[in-house]
Amino acid sequence: MGELRADWRLRLRREDAHGPVCGAGVLVDQYTALTCAHVVRRPDAVMWLEFAENGGLEPVSARVMSGGWLPEGADGEDVAVLRLDSPRPRARRAPLETGIRGGMEVYATGYAAGFDDGMSLWGRIGGASGERVQLDAVTRSEVVRAGFSGAGVCTRPEEGRPARVVGLVVSWRGDLGASLPEDNRLSFSYLIPVGRIAELSPVIAELTGPGAWDHGFEERLERWFDDPDEDPVKITVVEPGSGKERSLRQLAHRARIVHRGGASRPELIDHALEQVTFPPGEYLAYWDWLRGAKGMPARAADRAPQRPVTVLVDGLDQEPQPGPLIEILGRSRVFGFRLLLVFRQEGGPGWAASRDLLLRPALLRHADTLLDRLQRAEFSRAIRRDIVDSASLGSVTETADRHRATRRLLDDVRDPQQQLNRLRTLIRTVRADLSRCGDR
Known part of the structure; x- marks a missing residue:
């Protein structure tokens, strides 16, 4: 629901x-x-x-x-x-809907006297009343009242589709002019549709237009943030002024570190080291290593945070010199940092280097890690089923073994994009097999 x-x-x-x-x-x-x-x-x-x-x-x-x-x-x-006065990116915005039709079942939540925590009333969309729309309640006690003004009028949630806001409650009217809806013989609620608000306000028109948001991109990005088994490095193109850019702005807060193309690289290093626990007195050693001035400190990989840190680089192709930034990001991968690299145009400055130095190595290692897990999962399942003996040791992990053969062939693919395509297919297949083994 x-x-x-x-x-x-x-x-x-x-x-x-x-x-x-x-x-x-x-x-x-x-x-x-x-x-x-x-x-x-x-x-x-x-x-x-x-x-x-x-x-x-x-x-x-x-x-x-x-x-x-x-x-x-x-x-x-x-x-x-x-x-x-200050943005609230962590709050999920209302899904606005400009379409509205008679008979649609809707509800609104308001804050009437004695109900500061909210109360919800149901009704159906009635007829038009000028620019407003009549909302018919089942009973007069379910007509809106003081405290509901400005409340979003929502459609009934459906399986796979959330409630959408189709209007704002603006008033109610009773035929006797009594102060409460139930004290009148006839009482109705009224709303102003979102479509009408969009006609009056360019801001709302922009937020409700057909390309205002990229919902598919939002779903993919939320899945990437939520699931550490998703690709450890993700490259995407977000054109300026697009719905995709608006969706990115809404979700950027989910990244632990956000770096804008052209911003200070030393500041990025400082933010990265804030996520890492290292021995006393070794901050400068790690700082110099990340900026490329010295070698990697001993056992740096052991300093990786328990939960992977997500880093958003917004506008990597707007970096005047992307090479040094890409090198810093590559070294940060030692800590298990997950990277979301946003370009303003495909093939922009740093595109090929990001693909070859960050994306491909990360996905190859990710495939190896998933294959190790699949092998362990297959072996554990075989033990639980009591089918492991001296004759079957080589066969209980046959799915992982078959995928490992595919993985070895990838090392011989010379075309970078072809290798990436095959690699992504392998990772999707291994993840599906892991899910079947109960390892998700």
């Missing part, structure tokens, strides 16, 4: 971090949030945004961005686009 909690759902307080709860909001990227203009009240107000469903994220102040004040009236629809 989807995630029970959502980072993007915001609880808002006005002017003061400890002030009363005044409404809800939606985080649409690490810098930007949406709420109702009537929740903010004034275009110069300071709002406090709380991640009510993720206590690990710090509250943050926010202000109406330039062009983001869209109050109810001829030129607006009761919307405020907020700019966070």
Whole structure:
């Protein structure tokens, strides 16, 4: 049914971090949030945004961005686009959906009086009411009320597809004008669709466009960060201004070390050594080795952190001299560092060297490591099944042995790209065999 909690759902307080709860909001990227203009009240107000469903994220102040004040009236629809005073990249943004249709089952979570931790109400999309859309509740007690303004209206989660935000709650109306929905004979909730907000705000239009995000790239990148069995060195091309670049910015915080092309290489060395435990008095020895001035200290590989450190080099081809940087990265591999190398264009400066000095050697060693694990896994499985005897010792690891033969042939492939293609195929096959052996 989807995630029970959502980072993007915001609880808002006005002017003061400890002030009363005044409404809800939606985080649409690490810098930007949406709420109702009537929740903010004034275009110069300071709002406090709380991640009510993720206590690990710090509250943050926010202000109406330039062009983001869209109050109810001829030129607006009761919307405020907020700019966070400091970004929250660790928070998952709301998946926005510009499509909306009648009869769609939806829900919203708000912060009504007595429900500061949130309450959720369900309904169905009704008809249009001007630029707003009517939201039909099952009962009058499920009509939205004060504290729901600015809440994201979400679709029902489906298998394999998360809930999407299709609009913001903006108001409710009762036919008798009573203060509570249930005290009226007829009561309805109203929302403003995300598509309409995108028409009013260029910022939201950009974030909801067809190429705004590269979801496939995000999934692959999250898998790479999550799984240490993924390739230890990954090279990718991210064009400036693309949805892929926006997705990278959202996930860059997951790297332990981030180095921008053209930034200080000594600073990169310092950040790398912060991740390593070495004997007292040997910092300079390791520093000089990483920059290439001296030989590798004895047993440097033993200093590798328990959990692999991920390093993002963003814009390697923007490095004026990529050679020395690539050499530093190659030496850092002794510590087991995993490298994500981002180029702005394929074949840019440092491309061939990164492939030949970082990617291929790392994948060859990775294949050998996986093959060792597969051999041990096959042998352990054979022991558990009690099928190992003097006649079968050579056959219980036949899958690993067959893959080792393929691995040896790779050393004779002279074309770098052909070798890489075959190597990746071998690694995928070995990982699948490991999974079947219960080694994942």
